Amino acid sequence: MATVLVVAGEASGDLHAAHVIKEMKKLHSELNFIGLGGDKMAEAGVDIIFDPTELSTIGFVEALKHLRLMYKVLNQLEEVIKEYKPDVALLVDYSGFNLKVAKLTNKYEVPTVNYFAPSAWVWGKWRAKKMARRQAKIASVFPMEAEVYREAGAEVNFVGHPLLDIVEPELTSEELACRLNINSDSEVIGILPGSRKQEIEKLLPSMLEAAEIIAAKRKKVEFVLPVAETVSQQLVERIINNYQVEIKLISGYSYAVMELARLLLVTSGTATLEAACLNTPMVITYRTSLLTWWLGKLLVKIPYVGLPNIIMDREVVPEQLQEDVSGDKIAKSSLEILNSDNYYQQIKQDLSQVVTKLGNEGATQRVAQMVLKTGGVTIDWN
Known part of the structure; x- marks a missing residue:
């Protein structure tokens, strides 16, 4: 054998x-x-x-x-x-x-x-x-x-x-909306802060600050956060309780959330490519320790962090990195996408090109x- x-x-x-x-x-x-x-x-x-x-x-x-x-x-x-x-x-x-x-x-x-x-x-x-x-x-x-x-x-x-073989929504958008009691005329924003405790602690608070701002600017907006298997839901809930915005939590079903959402606030990593496969526009965030960041700046040979941007060698979707990871800046990038149909459709076209470059199933x-x-x-x- x-x-x-x-x-x-x-x-x-x-x-x-x-x-x-x-x-x-x-x-x-x-x-x-x-x-x-x-x-x-x-x-x-x-x-x-x-x-x-x-x-x-x-x-x-x-x-x-x-x-x-x-x-x-x-x-x-x-x-x-x-x-x-x-x-x-x-x-x-x-x-x-x-x-x-x-x-x-x-x-x-x-x-x-x-x-x-x-x-x-x-x-x-x-x-x-x-x-x-x-x-x-x-x-x-x-x-x-x-x-x-x-x-x-x-x-x-x-x-x-x-991912071309793997990414398939676990539920239809209608099934997910029904399960989460989301109104049919609501604008859904997905929040994907990562699959590590470190990412949740560093990035989720700023995403929630952004959600508060977006909720004040957009009518009928609802936020959904799929909790990764590797993350404690209690930790996520404890952070959410510090903010004045309603977040619907669901265990898993990240692909279904990505497909249902009009926009995603997502931590840099594989999730950005998964979102690209589902053709959902996003704002990418990333933050690490200051020493790691500066070491990375010395060693990294490319100007982008997000995989869709790396693959296309240009900024397809906005990135908020390190000191720019703030509620104000994430919300600003998000609202620019949501408020401009031309910008929104351009991102979707670019994400389709990203997927083409990933090869065949x-x-x-x-x-x-x-x-x-x-x-x-x-x-x-x-």
């Missing part, structure tokens, strides 16, 4: 890895999975050595407090590689840690596929060169990623982005095939 080592470190990586694992099982009936990941990977049948998803943080400085633990986990992973001698490794996102894992898999001659590779087009081409030297094949999800890694000497397959299956072929595992095409 072939053994597949899978390593993912955040909620999104855990989810993407689980989807690939399910596709691999369809292609080959006898596979053994072991690795690092969260609940989604465990449900997909992975023997989990350690779950790092609850440790995920934003920024250089914030990650330092987990450094000693992660080196301990890395040593444990090396012992697992020596014991199980996996046929192939799938490394998903979790760039800093997985660069080190790729060094191990190269050392022990484990063929490796890197999915959601380190963002070399953002942080510098040295990351691409490092991964290439470690013989990892790249399953590329972005066109600019494929270009950078090919230039670095890596073997690259542009598989496209899996079927990315998850293409990655599964790539991993099995890399490991020399026969694919059952029946």
Whole structure:
């Protein structure tokens, strides 16, 4: 029985890895999975050595407090590689840690596929060169990623982005509106402050301040906040109680909220691409520690934070970053979109172009095939 080592470190990586694992099982009936990941990977049948998803943080400085633990986990992973001698490794996102894992898999001659590779087009081409030297094949999800890694000497397959397969509203807009008792003539604004406690604490208060301002300026507006599985609803409620605006909470159903909403206030990350897939205009926010921000300014090679803007290499949707994350500024950007039909429609057109650049549907299956072929595992095409 072939053994597949899978390593993912955040909620999104855990989810993407689980989807690939399910596709691999369809292609080959006898596979053994072991690795690092969260609940989604465990449900997909992975023997989990350690779950790092609850440790995920934003920024250089914030990650330092987990450094000693992660080196301990890395040593444990090396012992697992020596014991199980996996046929192939799938490394998903979790760039800093997985660069080190790729060094191990190269050392022990484990063929490796890197999915959601380190963002070399953002942080510098040295990351691409490092991964290439470690013989990892790249399953590329972005066109600019494929270009950078090919230039670095890596073997690259542009598989496209899996969100094209994954993003589908859990309820129709009518069903969600009925469940939340939203009037048919209301203008819905979705609030998506992120999937980490750190993001909720840093960004939700400013989003709520913006909601207060928007509610005073727009008639018949209603706000909906889908609470991520990884976030405490009690924490969200405690913050909301400090503001004079009604927020309808719902557990999960983020895609349904995105589709129903006319506009989203959203934290930078995968959610911005999910919103693009549903063609919903948004205002992107991002804030981290001051030291991390300045380190990032020194290292980052692009002028944008939001993925739709990075992909288009221009500002498709407004970004409010760091010291500009305030209720006033988020509300100002939001009202500019809501008050101008021309601006609103232009954003929707631009978001359609973003989705076009993400490739074609079927990315998850293409990655599964790539991993099995890399490991020399026969694919059952029946």
